[in-house]
Amino acid sequence: MADSGVQPGAFELGLDRNAANTAPLTPVSFLRRAAAVYPDKTAVVYGDQRLTYREFYRRACRLASALRGRGLGRGDCIAIMAANTPPMLEAHYAVPMMGGVLNSLNVRLDARAIAFILEHGEAKILITDREFSPVIKEALALSSRSPVVIDIDDPLAEGGELLGSLDYEALLAEGSPEDVFSEPEDEWQSLSLLYTSGTTGNPKGVVYHHRGAYLNALGNMITFGLGRDSVYLWTLPMFHCDGWTFTWAVTAACGTHVCLRRVDPAVIFPLIRDEGVTHMCGAPIVLTLLAHAPDSVKLRFDHVVDCATGGAAPPSAVIEAMEALGFRIIHLYGLTESYGPATVCAWQDDWAALDLQARSAKMARQGVSYLTLEGAVVMNPDTMVPVPQDGETMGEIMLRGNTVMKGYLKNPSATAAAFDGDWFHTGDLAVAHPDGYIEVKDRSKDIIISGGENISSLEVEEALYRHPKVMEAAVVARPDEKWGEHPCAFVTLKEGMEAESEEIVTFCREMLAGFKVPRTVVFGPLPKTSTGKIQKYVLRERAVAL
Incomplete structure (x- = not known):
């Protein structure tokens, strides 16, 4: 083979970074x-x-x-x-x-x-x-x-x-x-x-x-199909992962932000019609509120609204109702640590031929990685080897790339644990299907997601333990038709003590934010292992059966 004449490093020698050929990425x-490009275009609408x-x-x-x-x-x-x-x-x-x-x-x-x-x-x-x-x-x-x-x-x-x-x-x-x-x-x-x-x-x-925010915003723009004519309604709180970085994505697309002070179907439907809203996001509770809104506020509009949701997948009945109203549902998955959305249940054309139940099952999966994420893999957390794509073998979702957080502030031990093995450990247990799509099966962190809000079971338990009559307490998620999940408290009282559920709930209201207060309280002994550890999986089964 003839010598190309190119020496190792020739493409680097003298070709350095400078202000002309590189700049920090920032949203x-x-x-x-x-x-500069659209100075007179409407950027923000609020009342x-x-x-x-x-x-x-x-x-x-x-x-x-x-x-x-x-x-x-x-x-x-x-x-x-x-x-x-x-x-x-x-x-x-x-x-x-x-x-x-x-x-x-x-x-x-x-x-x-x-x-x-x-x-x-x-x-x-x-x-x-x-x-x-x-x-x-x-x-x-x-x-x-x-x-x-x-x-x-x-x-x-x-x-x-x-x-x-x-x-x-x-x-x-x-x-x-x-x-x-x-x-x-x-x-x-x-x-x-x-x-x-x-x-x-x-x-x-x-x-x-800055780099992560810039890239995830572009990922949102591409994934959600945002463009210059897009009108985005702020049903998702901007305090959630900086609005899942849509605070920057909509602007990157030169679209219009329609601000919304509170989620109210009586306000949302007129805004969609009058402002020509094309895109919105929200937890499943937002979809449920719209789907079950009174007929008197369900105004018709002449276009399709793309609606992205995350967390627990909405029930098939809600998806069907939303589609009938003119919404197209897109399922995303992510965490605060991944700038919000990290995967998307990318639509496949052959799903359209499926019945609602089969289609909803496909749409409920967490899907595939964002274009701007390096990798989303279901791995065995002990071996750090990807699980088989059989839809059955459980593993933990691991993320890697530019759109993963820097770390936890002033918490080096938690940061090190999260990045063990050079992957971000989400704590979410999932399977990988033959088509490569990820589906979450359980949350190993025992986090309760109610109305899109994360609730630490340990924080609620800490409040319960402060009640003078409580000897032991454990909190798990219980399915909730409106909120997706709510905290369910299992309580063992001290010997000789008696209490009603409302007494416990009232006490918790004085200690916790309203959305963290248990809506269900069950009294009795807690199931434990031989070493005395509370078996939360047993309690989760009981909560579902209540």
Whole structure:
């Protein structure tokens, strides 16, 4: 064979990275581009408010400028407690634009959890909607930190009070839309901080980087078919995995964000019709609410709406009802640690010929990896060898790629365990089918998913154990037609004690956020192994049979 004349390393020698041929990937660039290409296009709709992409970008720049003017910079944490409103969207660009780390707070958490997050994340600024002032006021009283509080005085908010010395619009007035920002310097730089219940009482802080957010947003855009004419309705909370990164994906597509303060079918159906909504996301509870809404609010629209859902698959009856209303259901799977969606149940044309039950069974699977994810594999967690694709052999879903978190904040042991063997361990037990599609069978972490919210069984158990009459307690998921699942508590009382279910439930309401409170309480001895470990799988079977 003739010598090619190319020496090893020739394609690297003198061909170095520089400012002309490389730049950090960041989702901030999506808004900058949209404002340049479509400055007069409607970017955000909220009630009677309309923002063009030019206005959206300038407001984000003002916020970034104002934060920097107050001495904040790279690595500083800015927390926000807000509904799906324009300030929440603006923060998703402004904070990373000035190098900060955005901490979107779950509006359904109780004061103790919020206080822990503010302390653990070391928030320096807290932007908060006045509707959530009761829980924020209590959380601030419990916290050892005193972040600067900025109020969002939204005229559509219901009740509440102003807690800070400055409101959001006044803060924006401090900034300049002409400021220039060079952040991030490195695409691995931290962009946001989100908390997940995990398997412990205290939530774990999941850290995202700019590269992952950029790529997962593009993955969403491609997977969901978002384009310039897309109109996205915010039925999914933006505090969930930064809106599953759709906060950036819709902008990358130069589509329109339709903000929604609360999920209400009487508001959603008119918005779909009047604004021409083409896409939306939500937990199965959202689909159930729409499918079972009163006929008086089920308005007809003349186009198909793509609706992505995650978590427990919706029942076939809900899928059928949604299809009849004009929705096309897409099933996604992911975790907070994977920037939201990591796999999609990609549609196959031959499924259309199947009956509803068979089609629903196909659609309920977690599917195949996103284009922007390196790998999603079902493995034996002990051997780290992929299980056979027989639809029967159980293993754990493992993820790997650029759209997996940096790790857990201030928790090196949990981070190391999550990345053991150079794969991210999801804790979800699944099978792999002959067509390569993944299907989740159980959750090894004992997490309860109710209405799209993760509930740690250990956190609920901890509350139960504080009741003076409770000797032992265990909490598992019980199927719930409306919420998907709800916490079911099995309780053994101390000798000589008596209690009613309502007494236990009332006690838990004083300790936990409402969605975490057990809806079912069963009294009696707990099943245990010979070593004294509570057999939760037995309790799960009992909960299903109740």
